[in-house]
Amino acid sequence: MPAIETHDLKKVYYSHKKQPGVWGAMKGLFSREKTEVEAVKGINLTIQQGELVGFLGPNGAGKTTTLKMLSGILYPSSGEAKVLGYRPWERKAEMLRNISLVMGNKMQLWWDLPAWDSFLVLKELYEVDDAQFKRRSERLIETLQLSDKIHTQVRKLSLGERMKCELVAALLHSPQVVFLDEPTIGLDVVSQKRIRDFLKELHQEDGCTIILTSHYMQDVQELCERVVVINSGEMIFDGALDALANRFSDSRRIQLTFSSPVLAADAEGFGRVVEHTDLTATIEVPRAQTAATASRILQALPVEDVSIEDVEFDEVIRALFEEDRRDTL
Ligand SMILES: Nc1ncnc2c1ncn2[C@@H]1O[C@H](COP(=O)(O)OP(=O)(O)OP(=O)(O)O)[C@@H](O)[C@H]1O
Ligand SMILES: [Mg+2]
Incomplete structure (x- = not known):
């Protein structure tokens, strides 16, 4: 049985x-105009147990809406979904005990209490037994280096510390399916990395199924082999992260180091010059012509070193959302 399965899942607000x-x-008191937002327009998704899937898309694409339906806090307008075999919005205790939703921009811990007190409440709520709670909380708190923070009122913690406490709270009951909606939003790069490393470890050790949304490409690149891309409520890609870059980007970059200075004008004859100094240049060329252009460059310019790279993944994603490239996928 897949961990998550949806058929034509839709949400209209x-x-x-x-x-x-x-x-x-x-x-407005007299004639109220009703508006409809088709936030999710029919998603078909199958995620096997133990997968870690990146869920990507620009602002307003429908990611949070989808995660809310899958975690049972929002009814769909139509369509079907099963999480661990249950319809999420029926909120069966057995399902709720085995899933978790973390929202980076919505704190769920009690603001005026130390995180530890919230953990104890959650322990009761999820009926985690004492030994299991001890083991689990110690491990999570240690890995996230939180031991000197959990007895401080949550409101007095930094954003990063709060986020880590949120993660502990969400994972105390060892959920089999974890929905992470921008868990690193607003954090500095060091904290982002800590959380990424933590998630990597958690996924390996628990073998849980994770869906992660993030606008930080580093998160996606380091954590997810498979990505699902959604745009305006529609799924436009589902596959390996590498395939996304290959399939979408139709150009590659030739990076050159010269043994003697080369003018930008001389490099421009070979493609779009994206970077140039006296002794280096990066030239973007159509993917299909990479080899031919590289060999022409080697004959024409004093090249000391050459390397060929894909366009940066960030740029692929950015371009993907800037224009409607649905046809090319
Ligand atoms: N409660 C609501 N009522 C009406 N419209 C809503 C509601 N929540 C979301 N929407 C709309 O639904 C669409 C999808 O929103 P959603 O929050 O799912 O996007 P998202 O992909 O999570 O975006 P972001 O990357 O900004 O978090 C947007 O157009 C949004 O304005
Ligand atoms: Mg969102």
Whole structure:
């Protein structure tokens, strides 16, 4: 049985349009215009137990909405989903005990209590037995280097420390399926890396199924082999991360080091020059012509060293969302 399965899962939000200004509000009293947002337009997804899948897409693509439906806090408008064999929105205790949702921009811990107190409440809520709680909490707290923070009121912790406490809270009951919605948002690069390393370890040791959304490509590149890309509520890619870069980007970069200075103008004849100094240049060329262009360059310019690279993954993603490239995928 797959850990997660969806069939044509859809969500439409209905809301009343607010007219601007006082006059608009007055008018709104009499005739309310209803607007519809098709946030998720029919997603078919199968995720096997133990997979770690990156869920990518620009702002407003429908990622959070999908994760909310899968974790049972939102009813879909239509379609079907099964998580560990259960319909998430029926909120069966057995399912809730085995999943977890972490939202990077929505703290779930009690603000005025030390994190430890929240952990104890969660222990009761999830009926985690004493020995298991001890083992689990010690391990999580140690790995995230939190032991001197858990007795401080959550409100007094830094953003990164709070996020780590959120993770402990969400993982105390050893969920089999973990939904992580931007767990590294707003954190500095060091904290981001800590959390990434932690998630990597957690995934390896627990063998849990993880869906992760993040706008930080580093997270995705380091953690996810498989990615699902969603744009305007529609799935536009599902496959290996490498394949995404290959399939989407139709160019490659030839990086050159010269033995004597070369003018930018001389490099420009071979492709789009993206970087140039006297002794180096990076030239972007169509993927299909990489080899031919490289050999022409070697004959024409005083090349000391050459390397050929794919366009940076960040750029692939950025370009993917800037224009509608659905047809090319
Ligand atoms: N409660 C709501 N009522 C009405 N519309 C909503 C509601 N929540 C989300 N939306 C709309 O649904 C769409 C999808 O939103 P969602 O939060 O799922 O996107 P997202 O992919 O998580 O984006 P982000 O990367 O910014 O977090 C957006 O157009 C958003 O404005
Ligand atoms: Mg979101």
